[in-house]
Amino acid sequence: MAGARHRPGPLLRARHPRGVPTGLLGGSFNPAHGGHRRITRCAAAALGLDEVWWLVSPGNPLKPVAGMAPLAARYAAALVQGRRAPIRVTAIERELGTRFTVDTLRALVRRYPRRRFVWLMGADNLAQFHRWRDWRGIARTVPIAVIARPGYDGPAVASPAMAWLSRFRRTAASLHRRAEWSAPALVILRFDPDPRSATALRQADPDWARHVSARSLRDRLTLRLIEPQP
Numbered sequence: 001m002a003g004a005r006h007r008p009g010p011l012l013r014a015r016h017p018r019g020v021p022t023g024l025l026g027g028s029f030n031p032a033h034g035g036h037r038r039i040t041r042c043a044a045a046a047l048g049l050d051e052v053w054w055l056v057s058p059g060n061p062l063k064p065v066a067g068m069a070p071l072a073a074r075y076a077a078a079l080v081q082g083r084r085a086p087i088r089v090t091a092i093e094r095e096l097g098t099r100f101t102v103d104t105l106r107a108l109v110r111r112y113p114r115r116r117f118v119w120l121m122g123a124d125n126l127a128q129f130h131r132w133r134d135w136r137g138i139a140r141t142v143p144i145a146v147i148a149r150p151g152y153d154g155p156a157v158a159s160p161a162m163a164w165l166s167r168f169r170r171t172a173a174s175l176h177r178r179a180e181w182s183a184p185a186l187v188i189l190r191f192d193p194d195p196r197s198a199t200a201l202r203q204a205d206p207d208w209a210r211h212v213s214a215r216s217l218r219d220r221l222t223l224r225l226i227e228p229q230p
């Protein structure tokens with residue numbers, strides 16, 4: 001989706017005087033898959049989001065570099081998955097020079113004052129959220145919505161982060177009321193379970209990144225041009 005089209009125009013700003021509701025789905029996207037697309041669309045509908053930005057990570061601080069495809073290839077594959085949906089694929093952490101989510105969020109909140117962000121993540125990430133840098137700081141910066149994921153809901157519920165976050169539990173509907181859009185807030189979203197994963201795709205095709213190489217030269221160039229408009 002072109003940047004100019006996604007600059008919130010006067011109409012959108014008038015409709016959302018407290019900021020355009022925007023989801024952030026950070027991920028390795030190694031590679032992006034239909035599960036990402038589906039949870040994004042369902043979360044956008046449930047939370048009343050105008051769009052969701054996919055933040056294709058230069059490198060998850062907790063994941064090994066080995067086996068991680070180049071950012072350009074992951075970005076190119078994510079562009080394909082994000083087509084014809086209210087999804088804006090970015091590599092904005094590369095622009096910002098951030099790796100840790102707490103730093104990314106603080107930079108985004110400063111840079112995009114006309115947006116209201118909510119952090120989206122699967123239950124697998126909630127299960128290890130307490131290992132993220134300043135995770136309580138993340139929770140104090142933006143509301144968090146966690147999407148149930150097959151095999152991870154038990155560990156997520158039993159996690160140290162959930163023990164702290166559960167006192168801030170809210171309904172999805174409450175995020176539709178912009179006056180209640182404050183942090184910390186935790187929303188649990190439960191859609192039809194989606195078993196798709198990047199791990200399964202890599203197992204089926206360890207060389208998947210080579211197949212996007214024809215597009216990646218162009219996309220490597222556009223990596224410099226993908227910062228969304230305020």
Ligand SMILES: Nc1ncnc2c1ncn2[C@@H]1O[C@H](COP(=O)(O)OP(=O)(O)OP(=O)(O)O)[C@@H](O)[C@H]1O
Binds near residue numbers: 029036039194
């Ligand atoms: N099927 C799914 N259901 C719910 N959440 C998902 C699903 N797939 C991915 N996510 C979430 O999307 C975000 C980005 O996911 P990521 O790029 O790590 O894909 P993944 O399939 O989890 O990859 P991997 O298998 O390599 O760990 C994460 O917050 C993850 O929890």
Ligand SMILES: O=C(O)c1ccc[n+]([C@@H]2O[C@H](COP(=O)([O-])O)[C@@H](O)[C@H]2O)c1
Binds near residue numbers: 026131
């Ligand atoms: O900030 C951290 O300490 C941190 C630790 C682990 C993961 N993250 C972020 O979590 C998001 C999901 O990562 P992944 O690899 O599970 O798709 C992605 O945006 C990562 O940068 C962030």
